[in-house]
Amino acid sequence: MARGIIIEDLHKQYGVGDTAVEALKGVNMQVGPGEVVGLVGPSGSGKSTLLKCLGAVIEPTSGRMILGGETIYDQKWNIKDLGALRRDSIGFVFQAPYLIPFLDVIDNVALILMLAGHSNDASRKRAMDLLEALDVAHRAKAMPSQLSGGEQQRVAIARALVSHPPVILADEPTAPLDSERALAVMKILNEMAKEYETAIIVVTHDEKIMPTFKRIYHIRDGKTIEEAGEGRAI
Amino acid sequence: MISLAGRDIAHSWGKFVFTGIGLGLLIGVTMTMAGVYRGMVDDAKVLLDNSGADLWVVQQGTLGPYAEASSIYDDEYRGILGMAGVDAAANVTYLTSQISQGDLDVRVMVAGIVTTEQGLPGQPRFLVAGRHITRGHYEAVADVKAGFQIGDRVKIRRNQYTVVGLTKRMVSSSGDPMLFIPLKDAQEAQFLKDNDAILNQRRRTAANPAFNNPAVPGLLDAVLASQSVNPFVNAVLVRVKPGFTPEQVAEPIRKWKRLQVYTRAQMESILIEKLIKTAARQIAMFLVILAIVSAAIVAFIIYTLTIGKIREIAVLKLIGTKNRTIAAMIIQQAIGLGLIGFVIGKIAATFWAPVFPKYILLEPSDAVIGFVLIMVICVLASLIAIRAALKVDPAEAIGG
Numbered sequence: 001m002a003r004g005i006i007i008e009d010l011h012k013q014y015g016v017g018d019t020a021v022e023a024l025k026g027v028n029m030q031v032g033p034g035e036v037v038g039l040v041g042p043s044g045s046g047k048s049t050l051l052k053c054l055g056a057v058i059e060p061t062s063g064r065m066i067l068g069g070e071t072i073y074d075q076k077w078n079i080k081d082l083g084a085l086r087r088d089s090i091g092f093v094f095q096a097p098y099l100i101p102f103l104d105v106i107d108n109v110a111l112i113l114m115l116a117g118h119s120n121d122a123s124r125k126r127a128m129d130l131l132e133a134l135d136v137a138h139r140a141k142a143m144p145s146q147l148s149g150g151e152q153q154r155v156a157i158a159r160a161l162v163s164h165p166p167v168i169l170a171d172e173p174t175a176p177l178d179s180e181r182a183l184a185v186m187k188i189l190n191e192m193a194k195e196y197e198t199a200i201i202v203v204t205h206d207e208k209i210m211p212t213f214k215r216i217y218h219i220r221d222g223k224t225i226e227e228a229g230e231g232r233a234i
Numbered sequence: 235m236i237s238l239a240g241r242d243i244a245h246s247w248g249k250f251v252f253t254g255i256g257l258g259l260l261i262g263v264t265m266t267m268a269g270v271y272r273g274m275v276d277d278a279k280v281l282l283d284n285s286g287a288d289l290w291v292v293q294q295g296t297l298g299p300y301a302e303a304s305s306i307y308d309d310e311y312r313g314i315l316g317m318a319g320v321d322a323a324a325n326v327t328y329l330t331s332q333i334s335q336g337d338l339d340v341r342v343m344v345a346g347i348v349t350t351e352q353g354l355p356g357q358p359r360f361l362v363a364g365r366h367i368t369r370g371h372y373e374a375v376a377d378v379k380a381g382f383q384i385g386d387r388v389k390i391r392r393n394q395y396t397v398v399g400l401t402k403r404m405v406s407s408s409g410d411p412m413l414f415i416p417l418k419d420a421q422e423a424q425f426l427k428d429n430d431a432i433l434n435q436r437r438r439t440a441a442n443p444a445f446n447n448p449a450v451p452g453l454l455d456a457v458l459a460s461q462s463v464n465p466f467v468n469a470v471l472v473r474v475k476p477g478f479t480p481e482q483v484a485e486p487i488r489k490w491k492r493l494q495v496y497t498r499a500q501m502e503s504i505l506i507e508k509l510i511k512t513a514a515r516q517i518a519m520f521l522v523i524l525a526i527v528s529a530a531i532v533a534f535i536i537y538t539l540t541i542g543k544i545r546e547i548a549v550l551k552l553i554g555t556k557n558r559t560i561a562a563m564i565i566q567q568a569i570g571l572g573l574i575g576f577v578i579g580k581i582a583a584t585f586w587a588p589v590f591p592k593y594i595l596l597e598p599s600d601a602v603i604g605f606v607l608i609m610v611i612c613v614l615a616s617l618i619a620i621r622a623a624l625k626v627d628p629a630e631a632i633g634g
């Protein structure tokens with residue numbers, strides 16, 4: 001599997017000595033391109049820790065991570081510019097949309113392309129295409145504070161997708177949404193995964209969306225167990 | 235790439251403009267303080283320029299006539315006139331006086347000048363209205379700032395003077411408008427005692443057997459007469475003939491007349507380095523404090539604005555925004571705030587300067603220095619905010 005996500009024997013320990021917390025104790029996961037998998041587990045089981053390691057915002061203690069065919073971590077970072085890695089290879093979706101309040105919708109989405117050095121026009125054009133796909137194009141010139149929660153979340157998803165990253169990490173993306181909108185978001189993620197061959201991990205407690213996953217990883221005490229999902233059509 | 239700072243300012247422009255106005259008024263006060271100092275220096279220079287003198291001859295060992303009391307005989311000028319290189323020499327007296335006239339209550343510097351001939355040093359150089367003093371007594375020329383009109387009658391000590399002319403920018407080194415009167419009147423005013431004091435003095439003189447000696451008839455009258463005139467002036471102002479340097483002319487006066495002689499440059503340094511030194515230091519202290527307060531305000535505002543955006547900064551970092559870009563955003567905002575403040579401060583100072591009672595000189599060069607200082611302060615003040623922003627962990631955007 002060249003693209004997608006491979007995690008092998010990943011460990012993460014916070015702190016040292018008496019106060020040390022072993023949050024991840026040998027996690028193994030594989031997500032193929034075009035696949036959307038769920039990641040569930042009780043509070044404190046290490047879900048966010050895993051996403052942070054994958055998202056290159058904290059450093060694991062040991063193990064291996066391969067993103068989009070590139071070994072980004074093998075007992076140490078293999079990559080110097082983690083910011084550029086996040087910008088070009090990873091899309092993030094959070095429970096709250098965290099849009100930049102002083103940029104309008106289209107620039108919120110286009111910013112990541114502009115940061116990567118694309119021209120403003122080209123960036124906005126690609127952002128607009130995605131907003132159209134996500135059905136929020138008519139709000140492109142609005143400020144984030146003028147959107148509904150669901151619209152904001154769709155804009156956040158557009159932002160995660162706009163650079164066509166090989167990997168998308170979503171932490172509770174549907175928590176604030178009703179079941180209809182939650183399912184709509186999952187549908188978009190599944191469609192995008194297909195279209196751009198993106199590997200997507202969705203951390204969730206949300207029973208409403210559980211049935212949409214073909215595969216679900218359970219994480220308990222810092223170790224993963226795979227469990228087949230229902231994979232129902234949405 | 236879009237300007238993140240510009241977009242943020244455009245989004246919360248109300249906050250920006252209002253803090254900018256607050257900062258601007260503070261900057262305006264700071265500029266005005268600098269203007270007060272410049273005004274004092276300028277007043278001093280104008281006082282010297284407008285006297286039309288190249289040399290100031292004063293009592294030996296004094297810094298007179300403006301910074302210290304100086305008293306010399308009023309016939310010394312004759313000897314000076316006879317010396318090589320002297321083009322003109324004129325007595326002058328200065329007396330600071332509080333004048334009430336109708337609603338007006340003004341503090342003026344009364345200058346006693348020689349009026350027998352036009353164009354002598356010490357006389358008002360140009361008039362904006364009326365004429366020069368032509369009579370030997372009871373006429374006055376006033377600076378317009380004193381508020382008198384031509385034809386007004388002003389009372390100095392016991393005498394009434396008619397204002398016959400108005401002049402401009404003739405002020406003392408402490409900014410009081412000048413009022414010119416004939417020398418004889420001024421000497422009298424300086425010397426004048428009240429009637430009780432005169433009677434008292436006469437009685438004391440008469441009681442002194444050394445003065446009231448029956449063997450010398452007429453002695454008492456002679457002594458009393460000498461007591462009731464004032465043969466002193468404060469200085470002699472000298473104009474040097476073309477072809478002579480002031481120092482060439484000054485040296486023999488010092489040597490032969492045993493008087494102190496100051497050149498224009500020396501006089502200026504006395505006024506600026508001695509007379510207004512404390513005031514200048516006072517203003518410098520204010521300037522330092524105001525600069526610190528402005529810096530603290532900019533730092534605090536930029537810091538608060540940045541802390542309020544921690545989440546957004548975490549998100550920006552998460553999606554790969556470089557530290558450099560984030561630091562630039564904060565610095566640009568600080569500079570933006572400084573720019574708004576500078577423009578408002580400059581406008582405010584220009585508008586309120588004429589309302590101040592003393593002359594305020596807003597030098598363009600000071601504005602340039604102020605602008606550079608504000609920019610430096612803004613950049614320095616944003617460093618604390620930048621430090622806070624760079625410490626933000628992109629992991630915060632993911633949350634728990």
Ligand SMILES: Nc1ncnc2c1ncn2[C@@H]1O[C@H](COP(=O)(O)OP(=O)(O)OP(=O)(O)O)[C@@H](O)[C@H]1O
Nearest residue numbers: 014015021023042043044045046047048049050634
């Ligand atoms: N920065 C940290 N320093 C020390 N310990 C931490 C830190 N972050 C997380 N932990 C610990 O690591 C363990 C895993 O935390 P993590 O946030 O990954 O859990 P989670 O599965 O996301 O939980 P939840 O469902 O409540 O969000 C917990 O025991 C937590 O206390």
Ligand SMILES: [Mg+2]
Nearest residue numbers: 047048633634
């Ligand atoms: Mg969590």
